[in-house]
Every structure is written in structure tokens, then in C-alpha cells.
Amino acid sequence: MSVNVNEMIYLKDNRIYFTPYLNEYDITDHIQELMEELEMLKRG
Template identity: 60%
Template sequence: MNSMNHNDMIYLKGERIYMKPYIKEYDVTEHVKELVEELEKMKR
């Protein structure tokens, strides 16, 4: 079984947030920003 630490999967690169679930790297900054905004709305 291949176990990968979540810190290896989601990380910062400059001011962007990247997700690398396998070999390909994805910029997920905008998606994370949207999720944070939704969470903020839920807290109100």
C-alpha cells in the first residue's frame, strides 16, 4: 500500500496552493478560497 502524507499532497508554492494527489500537480488556490469563503458564511 502506498501511503502519502497529506502535507505532500497539498502544499504552498509561492502564494498559491497546490494539490498533487499522484504525479500531476494541480493549482487549487481559487477552489480553496471559495471553500474558505463558504465556511466563513456558515460561521455567521
């Protein structure tokens, strides 16, 4: 079974949502934390 990621992760009301198995989760804060960690790694 294949899943279209574009349908699983989307923006709604300026927030990022992830919907695996028809459950909706707001992952905006987690994505922000990951982006901050990646930025620190880039700076070394």
C-alpha cells in the same frame, strides 16, 4: 498504501498546490471559495 498529505498539499509562489498521483493542480481559488462558504455558514 498510505499517503502523507503534507507532501500532497503545499504552497508554491503564494499559491496552494495539490499533487495527487504526481499531477500538480493549483487549488488556491477553490480553497478561497470553500473558505468563503465556511465563513457564511459560521455567520448562520
